[in-house]
Amino acid sequence: MTWLESIVSRALNDPYLNELTRKLELKYAHIFLYQKDDIALSEKEFDDVLRFADILSRSSEAEGRNKAYKIVSLMFDTYKNNRQYQYYANSILTKLGNFASLNIAVQDSEKVDTLEIALEKEIKKVYQKVPFNDLIFTDPQYKLFEAMKDSNHFSFSGPTSFGKSFIMDAFIQHIITERHGIDNIVILVPTRALINQVTARLKKLITNKNYKVLSHPVVPTIYRNRMLKYIFVFTPERLVAYLGEKGNPVIHYIFIDEAHKIIAEKDSRSPLYYHAILLAERKSIKLYFASPNIPNADVFLQLFEKSADEQMTIRESPVAQNRFYIDYIEQKGRMFTETGEDIEFENLGKHEHGYVSVLLKRLGQNCKNIVYCNTVADTIDFALQFSKKLPERNDDRIDSLIDLIKKYVHKDYFLIDCLKKGVAFHFGRLPQRIRERTEKLFEDKVIDYMFCTSTLLEGVNLPAKNIFIFSNAIGNSKFSDVDFWNLAGRAGRLSKELSGNIICVRMEEKKNRWDNPEKDLEVVRNKKIQNVQPIVIKGQKNFYTNLEHSLKAKDFTRANYSQTEKEIWDHYANIVFTHQASKTDSILMSNFLKRNNDGKKMLEKMEKDNHIPLYIMEQCSNIKIAYQNDIWEQASDQEKAFPEEISTQTCQAVLEKMYGYYNWEEEESKGRNPMVKQKTRLQYFSVLMYSWMKSTPLNMMIINIINYYKKKGEIWNRNEIITFDSQNRHHINLIINNLISDIDNVLRYKIKNYFLNYYLIVSDKLGKEVAGPNWAEYVEYGTMDNVIIELQNIGLPRHLSMLIKDEYSEFLTFEDGNLVDIEAEGLLQSIDCNKYKDELYELKEIFS
Known part of the structure; x- marks a missing residue:
């Protein structure tokens, strides 16, 4: 241990630092909860806590650096204009390389530079500059970026606010530039909802004219003829479809966003994720995994039998979070502190008329707020109840979205009532077009409150100052530690504020509403996340026995299994047989054979009786092979698969x-x-x-x-x-x-x-x-019309494709039924801007 690290260690273990930090947290709580700045630091305490933070910022470990940052964020509201605070904050945030937060904490920070800090700033601004823009990597971001540059595959994990997408975008630009634009790249996302968000971001980011960003597993003729390169944004099923078409361009890199979805035990789509990535790995595609809050990031490399050395787990967060719990049943509240000793507030949670609305308005005024409600019904009900208490908003952007909802969806859609008051709701069942416009209004702070379900956990990038958590479950399952911090970690927006607030609220005695506070709140109090243990590697809960039972059509080992468990077992069982047919050596296959004595004999017999070609099994990995073989035997040339007429x-x-x-x-x-x-x-x-x-x-x-x-x-x-x-x-x-x-x-x-x-x-x-x-x-595609299909393949949504086909087809050129040219400029000039105002705006965004 170096001399500096020994000083940092002594500081971290000093009871006086805990005392000062606790006092700062109490001070912050009073400002946030009661809007009262009534707790003062003595001059000595003020000096001492800043000196502690300065020492901790020089640590090489995340614990000390995070605590230094936390102290700066806790003091900001009261002391942001204090010269001494500015001097220390400037030094501390420069040491952390957190220039986004420095720009908030200290205006004109050059005025409080020492020679040492000025020099360090200049060095970091040169060496840690993000390629192709004016932003600066934080220290851990830069360390990660440099490590990825020297790797053939990589896995990293960090806090939700770390900026995983930011790192991946920078690395993609690095690949394109350094390798002179010779590679095709895939970004793998868990859901369709994320495709449009990521596609729009990349289209703005990638300036190389030789690249096109596509989201369907078909390369349109219009692009094939130009010898372009591609960045594809795919869900797992679209990646499988793409890899199954031999004529498609070769993929060189895959970036797996939200990689924890591959090993999610309660997500029936996790086997598909595993299957898609393994198909890619068999084609020697380089794999890069990004996941939130997973402490053992190397687990994804183990899963696909890659060297576990090329990994990094980042524990340093660029934004601080303050954790609160308010209980309206027991009528009290608490703050979870950095020292581990809760601060109790006996007068919080008192029942008053419309107490939940009062809470949201008081704590959420003048900032962005996300309210997590779990179910769709609760999300809509809470949003409607809360919005009724608010005055109407006069804003042209809100009115424009309301008009679109009336035209595109229905005049009685409840989102209209909420939007009129500056409130919205967000869940998977919102039309994509409406959801994107709603997200944009929230991002631009036109809307202050967003009530949501767990779709926010799917990677949708919607951070906010405050996150109110009304339920501690996803569906019927209580939060895992990864789930909770993936949601709660969105409190606080890098470059917008120094910290965010997590407010867990118990409003009524009801299942999955913090109904067992002592046990439920452990995930909030304990910031440590357990190592994940993928079921494919560990085989816990009779996993491999149940795969064998699925293949044999026998009863599973438990009678009370859930439908999700059944779907996961059946799907992995299908993948095992696919690996048998393709002679794929995988962890799944080897563990299956180790755990089932007659597994090899059973698979060989199944293979002997099988009629289904490998490419069909790979394309349809979620469908039982027994059903497929029955269809093969029954298929007759007397009957078409599907009729020509549709009614x-x-x-x-x-x-x-x-x-x-x-x-x-x-x-x-x-x-x-x-x-x-x-x-x-x-x-x-x-x-x-x-x-x-x-x-x-x-x-x-x-x-x-x-x-x-x-x-x-x-x-x-x-x-x-x-x-x-x-x-x-x-x-x-x-x-x-x-x-x-x-x-x-x-x-x-x-x-x-x-x-x-x-x-x-x-x-x-x-x-x-x-x-x-x-x-x-x-x-x-939602159509039988080849023109509309072709237009969707080049990146237009269904409603715009139908509009162009019906009213502006003269701007399209087809050869042999394939779209070979689109006259975008003429199209945009010809669209009736009064009749199709929203559509014209959307098309300009796409063609820009």
Whole structure:
């Protein structure tokens, strides 16, 4: 240990520092909770705590550096104009390399520079400059960036506010420049919701004219002819589709964002993530993993059998967080401190009229606030209740979004009521177009309060000053430590403020609403996150036994398994058999054979009886091989896979055929939100699917489904069937939210996968002519029209593709059915800016 580190160690263990830090936290709590700055530091305490922070900032370890930063952030509100504070803050933040925070903490920091600090600033501004812009890496960001430059694969993890996307963007630019633009690159994201956000960001960032940013697994002819390079933004299923097409350009790098999704034990899509990345790894594509808050970042390298040396776990955060708990049942509150001793507030949590609204308004005034509510119903209800107490906002941008919602969705959509008051809600069932506009208003501080579900945990970049957490669960499962800090870590925005506030609120005695405070609050109090143990590596909870049982169609080892567990076991079992067929040597395969004595013999027998080609199994890894083989044997050239004519009747007939072939009665009728709880549900999906494939606009689809329920007379709501009332706004909103969810999660994911599998099997056995049209493509793109499909492939959303095809097709040039040119400038000039104001704005963003 060096002399300096010994001084830092003594400082960290000094009870006097704990005493001073606790006093600063109490002072901050009074300012935040009561708007009273009534706790004063003595002159000696003021001097001493700043000296402590200065010593700690010189540490090489995250603990000391984080504490130094925390002290600066706690003192800012009271002392930001104090010359001595400015002097120390300038020195401390320069030592940390946190220039974004320095610009907030100290105005004109050059005026308080010493020679030592001025020199250090200049050195860091030169060496730690981000390539191709004027920003400066923080110290840990720079260390990570340099390590990645010397690697062939890498895994890193850091706090939510660390700037993972920022690092990946900088590294991508480095690759393009240093390697002279010869590589194709993939960014892998967990959900479709993130595709547009990442695509828009990269289009603004990448200035090399030889690169195009695409999000569909098809390279359009318009680009192929120009010998371009590509950055693809894919979900795992799109990556699988891309890799399955032999004629596609070779991928050289894959950046896996939100990598913890690969090993999520309660996410039924995690096996697909694993499968997609392993397919890429087999093609010698370089893998780079980024994850939030995972202490053992090397675990992703182990999973894909890469050297575990090329990894980094960053524990230093560029933003501080202050943690509070307010309990309206026990009528008290507390602050969780850095020293581990809670500060109790007996007069917090008192019941008063509209107490939750009072809390949000008092603590959230003049800043951005996220309110986490878990369920969609709670999110909407809380947003509506809170917005009723607020005055109306007069803002042209809000009015413009409200007009768009009325036109594009429905005049009775509840988001309109909230937006009028400067409030919004955010969840996966919002139309993508509306969600993006809402996020933009929040980002620009036009909206102050955003009520949300766990979609915020999917990587959507929406930080805020305050995060209120009304529920300590995702769905029915309590927060894991990774989940909590992924959400709570969004409190505080780098370059906007020095710190953020996490406020956990217990409002009522209800399950998953902090109902067991002593146990539930441990995840808040204890900032240490446990090492993750991927089930593929450890095989805990009879994992590999259950894979064998899935392949043998035997009962699982537990009777009370969840639908998600079943889907994960079945999917990994399919992947095991795919690895047998492809002779892939993977950790999954080797562990399966180690844990199951007759596993090898069983797989060899299955392989001998199998008719399904490997490429189909790889494309459709979530569908049981037994069902696929049954279809292969039954497929006859007397019947096309899918009919030429599309009507609600043919849609129903096809869905009923799929229901039987793929045993939906067993596979898709269980769990919290099954696709077909009863077979009669197919009638609803036939209406929805027909409208979707016939290029029907969203607002008309909503009207069609409302008319469907008018005829049916009843609707499913919160675990019961109720009489449908078309004049009831709650019923209308329920239909809209369910419809959007069903388009994204059922039509474009589940049903599309079944259609694709059926089409591929019939095509392979009998030929494409016999198979007929590929309905999987129609369901994916929401159209049967090739022009609209081609336009979506170049990056236009469905609604803009339909507009251009219907009214401005003269600006498109086709050869042999393929789009080869689009006259963007003429198109933009010709669009009626009064009739299509929103569409014109969106097109300008895309073509800019």
